[in-house]
Amino acid sequence: MRVLFMGPPGAGKGTQAALLAQRLGIVHISTGDIFRSNVSQGTPLGLRAKAFMDKGEYVPDDVTNDMVRDRLAQPDAEAGFILDGYPRTVAQVLELDGMLADSGEQLDAVIELTADTDELVTRLSKRAQEQGRTDDTPEVIRRRLEVYADSTAPLIALFAERGILTAVDGLGAIDDVTARLVTALAN
Ligand code: AMP
Helix, strand or coil, X not given: CEEEEECCCCCCHHHHHHHHHHHHCCEEXXXXXXXXXXXXXXXXXXXXXXXXXXXXXXXXXXXXXXXHHHHHCCHHHCCCEEEECCCCCHHHHHHHHHHHHHCCCCCCEEEEEECCHHHHHHHHHHHHHHHCCCCCCHHHHHXXXXXXXXXXXXXXXXXXXXXXXXXXXXXXXXXXXXXXXXXXXHC
16 A cells, blocks of 8 residues: 655644554655654755754755655565655655656655644644754744745645545544554555
């Protein structure tokens, strides 16, 4: 199964993608997690990405696309994956289309996890206290929501046109949302 998780920052993509991937026995690939791990290890990729992440901006497409191409080429992605936080721009969608076509694969589903803005801000502020992410400050949270609305939200229509989009309500208890996702993917 090859699935994309879309939705604004704070919608719960990371939490739900991890739970679902474990349940389905496929890998959870989060571009944000890969960037953060590179930042904490001080790799050249991490140093390059950090400047963008700390401002709430997207890391340039060429850097992100190369990283995803490498990750999807790993043997553990062959059986399927949940991609969380990628693609986020039109250029990334086209690049992903190319990667999948090269290996004769296609997406099974795109999930849009939804939540209203007040809930997103509340969740991100809570996460800031719990995890201390440098991009969870009020100013950067605002910018990340703006960048999502400008660059990524329009992609939802594109996947809807392809007939593979399902919107799932991300509000409520974690287990309830997971149950909704399981139902959505079974249909
Ligand atoms: P996330 O954990 O998915 O919210 O990602 C954290 C940050 O990593 C984002 O605000 C971006 O700076 C960067 N990032 C993650 N995924 C992408 C992507 N697909 N394209 C560009 N930047 C990304």
